[in-house]
Amino acid sequence: xxxxxxxxxxxxxxxxxxxxxxxxxxxxxxxxxxxxxxxxxxxxxxxxxxxxxxxxxxxxxxxxxxxxxxxxxxxxxxxxxxxxxxxxxxxxxxxxxxxxxxxxxxxxxxxxxxxxxxxxxxxxxxxxxxxxxxxxxxxxxxxxxxxxxxxxxxxxxxxxxxxxxxxxxxxxxxxxxxxxxxxxxxxxxxxxxxxxxxxxxxxxxxxxxxxxxxxxxxxxxxxxxxxxxxxxxxxxxxxxxxxxxxxxxxxxxxxxxxxxxxxxxxxxxxxxxxxxxxxxxxxxxxxxxxxxxxxxxxxxxxxxxxxxxxxxxxxxxxxxxxxxxxxxxxxxxxxxxxxxxxxxxxxxxxxxxxxxxxxxxxxxxxxxxxxxxxxxxxxxxxxxxxxxxxxxxxxxxxxxxxxxxxxxxxxxxxxxxxxxxxxxxxxxxxxxxxxxxxxxxxxxxxxxxxxxxxxxxxxxxxxxxxxxxxxxxxxxxxxxxxxxxxxxxxxxxxxxxxxxxxxxxxxxxxxxxxx
Numbered sequence: 036x037x038x039x040x041x042x043x044x045x046x047x048x049x050x051x052x053x054x055x056x057x058x059x060x061x062x063x064x065x066x067x068x069x070x071x072x073x074x075x076x077x078x079x080x081x082x083x084x085x086x087x088x089x090x091x092x093x094x095x096x097x098x099x100x101x102x103x104x105x106x107x108x109x110x111x112x113x114x115x116x117x118x119x120x121x122x123x124x125x126x127x128x129x130x131x132x133x134x135x136x137x138x139x140x141x142x143x144x145x146x147x148x149x150x151x152x153x154x155x156x157x158x159x160x161x162x163x164x165x166x167x168x169x170x171x172x173x174x175x176x177x178x179x180x181x182x183x184x185x186x187x188x189x190x191x192x193x194x195x196x197x198x199x200x201x202x203x204x205x206x207x208x209x210x211x212x213x214x215x216x217x218x219x220x221x222x223x224x225x226x227x228x229x230x231x232x233x234x235x236x237x238x239x240x241x242x243x244x245x246x247x248x249x250x251x252x253x254x255x256x257x258x259x260x261x262x263x264x265x266x267x268x269x270x271x272x273x274x275x276x277x278x279x280x281x282x283x284x285x286x287x288x289x290x291x292x293x294x295x296x297x298x299x300x301x302x303x304x305x306x307x308x309x310x311x312x313x314x315x316x317x318x319x320x321x322x323x324x325x326x327x328x329x330x331x332x333x334x335x336x337x338x339x340x341x342x343x344x345x346x347x348x349x350x351x352x353x354x355x356x357x358x359x360x361x362x363x364x365x366x367x368x369x370x371x372x373x374x375x376x377x378x379x380x381x382x383x384x385x386x387x388x389x390x391x392x393x394x395x396x397x398x399x400x401x402x403x404x405x406x407x408x409x410x411x412x413x414x415x416x417x418x419x420x421x422x423x424x425x426x427x428x429x430x431x432x433x434x435x436x437x438x439x440x441x442x443x444x445x446x447x448x449x450x451x452x453x454x455x456x457x458x459x460x461x462x463x464x465x466x467x468x469x470x471x472x473x474x475x476x477x478x479x480x481x482x483x484x485x486x487x488x489x490x491x492x493x494x495x496x497x498x499x500x501x502x503x504x505x506x507x508x509x510x511x512x513x514x515x516x517x518x519x520x521x522x523x524x525x526x527x528x529x530x531x532x533x534x535x536x537x538x539x540x541x542x543x544x545x546x547x548x549x550x
Contacts, residue, residue, distance in 0.1 A: 095302055178516040184545040186217050188235055192520070193537035195254060198528040201261030204278060205528075205535050207543045208252030212241040214266045216278060216292065219533065219545055238276050238292040240268050254308040256317075263295065265317050267305030273298040273319050273329065296334040300327050306348055313355040316372070320347030326360050328372055342368045342377055349390050353397045361388035367402055369414065381412050383419050390432045394449065395441035399465065401451050403430035409453045411465060421468040428456035431482055438490040447490055454481040460495050462507070476503045476512050483524040488531040492548075496522030502536050502546065516546055 191210035198205055203221075208214045216236040241250040254267035264276045277293040303322035310317055316337060317329045326347055328337040345364035352358045357371040357378065367388055369379035386405030393400055399420065400412040407426050410419040432454050439449030450471065451463040460474040460481055479498035486493055492513075493505040498521035504514040520540030527534055534546040 092302075175512050176514045178514055178546055178550070182547045182550040183516060184219065184547075186215075186235070186543040186545065187541070188215060188237075189213065189541045189543070191251075191541060192523070192539045193541060193543055194523045195252070196524050196526055196535045196537040196543055197255050197257055198526055198533075198535060199257050199261035199278075200259055200529060203528075204261060205543070205545065206255050206257065206264050207537055208255045208266060209541070210251045211541075212239070212250035212252070212268075214238040214240070214252045214255055214264070214276070214292075216264065216276075217543070219528075236278070236290045236292045238264070238266065238274075238294075240266070240270075240274070251304075253305055254319075256309050258310045258314040259312060260314070263314075265308055265310060267308035267319055269304040271299070271301035271303055271305060271321060271323070273301075273305060273308060273317065275317075275331065296331075298327075298329045298334065298336070300329075300336045300339065301325065303346070306346065307350045309350055309352055309358070311352045311355045311358075316355070318350045318352065318358050320350040320360055322346040324362070326350055326358075326370065328358075338372055340368075340370050342366075342370070345387075348388065351391055351393055351400075353393050353400075359391050359393065359400055361391045361402060363387040365404070365406075367391060367400070367412070369400075379414050381410075381417070381419070383410060383422075384408070386429070389430065392433055392435055394435050394465075395437070395439065401433050401435065403433045403453055405429040407455075409433055409451070409463070411451070411468075421463075421465070423453070423461075423463055423470065425461060425470050425473070426453065426455040426457055426459070428480075430455045431480065432484065434484050434486060436486045436490050437488055442490075443488070444490045450486075450490075452484045452486065452493060454484040454495060456480040458497070458499075460484050460493070460505075462493075472510070474503075474505055476505075476515075477501065479521070482522060483536075485525050485527055485534075487527050487548075488529060492531075494525045494527065494534050494536075496525040496536050498522070500538075502534065502544075504534070504546075504548070514546075514548075516544070518542070518544055 189207065189209040189211050193207050193209045195208040196205060203219045205217045205219050206214060207217070215238065218235070240252060251269040252266050253269055256265050262278060264278070266274050266276065268274070274297050275295045277295050279293050301319065301321040301323050305319050305321050307320040308317065315331055317331060318326055319329070320326045324341065324343045324346060326340040329335070330337045340360070343360065343362040343364050343366060345362045347360050347362050349361045350358055353369065357369060359367060359369050361367050365382070365384045365386060365388060367381040367384070368377040371378050384402065384404045384406055388402050388404045391400060391402040398413065401409065402412065403409040407424065407429060409423040409430055411421040413420050430453050434452045436450040436452070438444040438447035449465050451465050453461050453463070458475070458477045458479055458481060462471040462474070463469070464471045474495070477495065477497040477499050481495055481497045483496040484493065491506070491508055493507060495503050495505070500518050500520060500522065502516045502522060502525055503512050505511070506513045518538050518540070520538035522536050522538055525534060525536045532548050534548060536544050536546070538544065
């Protein structure tokens, strides 16, 4: 070893002039110097340096995950603190409520007939804000097992679901490190376990002997023709999958989905992910405080946007080249591919901005926040166009109605729905900037809301384990389904005859709206 040491050292200087040779010796063992020539030693150093770099990156990812878990815990503490403050306020206001109860009851009775309908048959919205409750349940249809298809296969909570734009495929993403694509037929009451080639395609985000906790599927989105599904994961990677697959296994058969590409750039969990309409770009938002635009054709990143000072919670495309991002730092940025600075900044929120959505024309941007407000923005001004403050607790998500300009229902007015931890869903008249009605059927925080394709119905899902379907024209709940776990997301298929809901008890349920 001593005899060859000087020769090896000189050779390494020539072969690796751009590196620190003394540092390279840390990767070698005495036996390496005796048994390997210079070229073999060089390969050994490269391999071991690569492994060391991999370990360093894994430590950085673990640190990011710990920060993300800390963020969730801090958020839960804030929610509990605000709930205690609200409870104190209610206790103090009880004497005043009793004092004025007779007057208030009289007002409600007087205005009840004037506030009956959310929309009129001619042009939609009219009347003062109203509250729709479930005090009378005689006309509510309780959906039973005959009306529901229960899809089993996931082994952890299902946090996301989305119908394919092109047909009867339903995608779901779970904490079990898989996404699944289910083939849904026209019938109902299908077998509760959809295993086998005809039932589901499993998209594996983890290999054997890998830490599954880092592979939770956090976001899913279909391209516009339903041929590709993009997924975002807790490991910081985005993946693109084909709807094709191959049969895997012997006695127990299932279909493994085809992974088309893996997009690696983020250093923390991906919280949001969206295709643009042209389907040539995907944008992802991450806990690492950055948004990345990916070129689908080249399978590489197009541009990374580093404007936020906190984790990015949501992203949404305005058109094929510009999009908006929201963050825990209370800020909203409108970004454009090729630009190194935001083309617009909105800073009026006083809390984490949980969700944002462009209207169907890309003219107005809606956002909702932990500051208990929903806001409407325009690129033409810095301050918000409307500031909706009628919720009592954090607003988790918002959705635009598929009505008004740029939709298939242009003669109906444009509405915004907001779902809150105060257990209500509220509908807003965007043109007039006012509350239209408050839907008060849930008993726990509402995590998801979705309009039917024709804009006549609304579905909502809550931690109270129930899916409520509302008729906006009749101003009432018409159907209800109660499952066995909290509901994280609800969505309609393109025909408007099925509603999917994903549950905390590891299942996806498909409700038949025709029954």
